[in-house]
Amino acid sequence: MEWNITPGRPVYLQLIEQLELAIVTGAMPAGARVPPVRELAAEAGVTPNTMQRALQELENRGLLKAQRTAGRTVSAGTEQLDTLRRQRAEALAQEFWKQMQALGVSTEETAALLRAAAEKENV
Amino acid sequence: MQAIYQAKGLCKNYGRRTALENMNFEILPGRLVGLLGPNGSGKTTLLKLSAGLLVPSAGCVLIEGNTPGVATKTVTSYLPDRLALPGEMRVDDMVSLYGEFFADFDTAKASAMLADLKLDPRQRIGAMSKGTREKMQLCLAMSRAARLYLLDEPLGGVDPAAREYILNTILRNYNENAAVVISTHLVEDVERMLDEVLILKEGRLLLHRGVDELREESGMSLDEYFRDVFRC
Numbered sequence: 001m002e003w004n005i006t007p008g009r010p011v012y013l014q015l016i017e018q019l020e021l022a023i024v025t026g027a028m029p030a031g032a033r034v035p036p037v038r039e040l041a042a043e044a045g046v047t048p049n050t051m052q053r054a055l056q057e058l059e060n061r062g063l064l065k066a067q068r069t070a071g072r073t074v075s076a077g078t079e080q081l082d083t084l085r086r087q088r089a090e091a092l093a094q095e096f097w098k099q100m101q102a103l104g105v106s107t108e109e110t111a112a113l114l115r116a117a118a119e120k121e122n123v
Numbered sequence: 124m125q126a127i128y129q130a131k132g133l134c135k136n137y138g139r140r141t142a143l144e145n146m147n148f149e150i151l152p153g154r155l156v157g158l159l160g161p162n163g164s165g166k167t168t169l170l171k172l173s174a175g176l177l178v179p180s181a182g183c184v185l186i187e188g189n190t191p192g193v194a195t196k197t198v199t200s201y202l203p204d205r206l207a208l209p210g211e212m213r214v215d216d217m218v219s220l221y222g223e224f225f226a227d228f229d230t231a232k233a234s235a236m237l238a239d240l241k242l243d244p245r246q247r248i249g250a251m252s253k254g255t256r257e258k259m260q261l262c263l264a265m266s267r268a269a270r271l272y273l274l275d276e277p278l279g280g281v282d283p284a285a286r287e288y289i290l291n292t293i294l295r296n297y298n299e300n301a302a303v304v305i306s307t308h309l310v311e312d313v314e315r316m317l318d319e320v321l322i323l324k325e326g327r328l329l330l331h332r333g334v335d336e337l338r339e340e341s342g343m344s345l346d347e348y349f350r351d352v353f354r355c
Binding site: 005006007008009010011012013038041042045046047048049050053 | 153154155287290291294295299311314315316317318334335336338339342343344345346347
């Protein structure tokens with residue numbers, strides 16, 4: 001898994017976001033086994049404590065489930081995934097909108113640009 | 124959880140000059156701790172006191188409850204800030220010397236790390252560049268299964284590509300029962316992998332905090348925070 005940690009924000013929050021994204025996009029699908037804490041930590045270049053904290057938080061949110069024997073699995077349900085996906089999409093849209101506003105692009109133009117971009121991608 | 128390391132009222136004077144003043148803190152097992160501070164703030168003195176190379180003027184250091192001595196040296200892997208190995212010896216001599224000297228030294232691990240960093244086993248220490256020497260010393264220090272690692276400026280002379288390998292090596296090679304204290308000026312390079320930070324200023328402990336907590340409170344990265352506090 002690709003990690004992108006920037007130093008300006010709490011690292012555990014960034015880990016939570018990126019793990020959440022992996023779950024929503026299906027990079028870590030429901031039922032999949034989550035790699036051991038130490039492995040994930042080494043991969044992301046963070047300490048096992050920080051990774052543990054992030055995984056614990058995802059467990060509390062019900063996205064991961066600790067197995068009695070060993071390790072964790074992805075336990076997010078369809079409904080939960082949909083909610084998360086919507087939240088992500090809304091946040092992205094808001095961010096995009098703000099940046100377009102800052103550029104002075106109108107609502108109509110923004111919509112047109114989005115449609116054009118989508119068409120270009122779909123060709 | 125029982126602290127692996129304690130500093131209690133720790134003071135050190137060099138003649139009339141005060142190097143460390145009344146330092147009190149604890150480190151728990153499993154923690155990776157950054158030791159930061161400007162030049163002359165007492166970082167090396169603190170590590171030398173912890174390694175048993177200096178004797179406190181007052182107060183004490185306790186490692187697993189013992190003051191530095193034979194018992195603590197068997198569980199402490201110390202990387203000094205300067206070369207402490209004889210220049211006429213070669214890399215593989217050092218590996219076998221460490222193997223004989225430290226019961227917790229893993230010879231196979233050391234050889235693998237040295238090979239990864241492309242160090243020639245037959246090279247003489249005296250003929251090495253500063254960076255190569257540092258790489259070798261760090262390989263030796265991290266190949267022990269110690270409870271406490273004290274690393275004094277392990278990265279200063281190391282090139283950026285090898286730096287990443289070394290940081291990863293540190294991350295992978297300490298276990299949950301061990302703690303790592305790493306002093307460095309390369310805050311940006313290490314801050315991702317730190318749990319806590321000790322910041323020294325003129326021989327005093329200015330701050331001991333979780334790095335993520337510090338980021339949350341200050342809204343800054345550790346590097347920015349450090350530059351802000353010590354702006355000249």
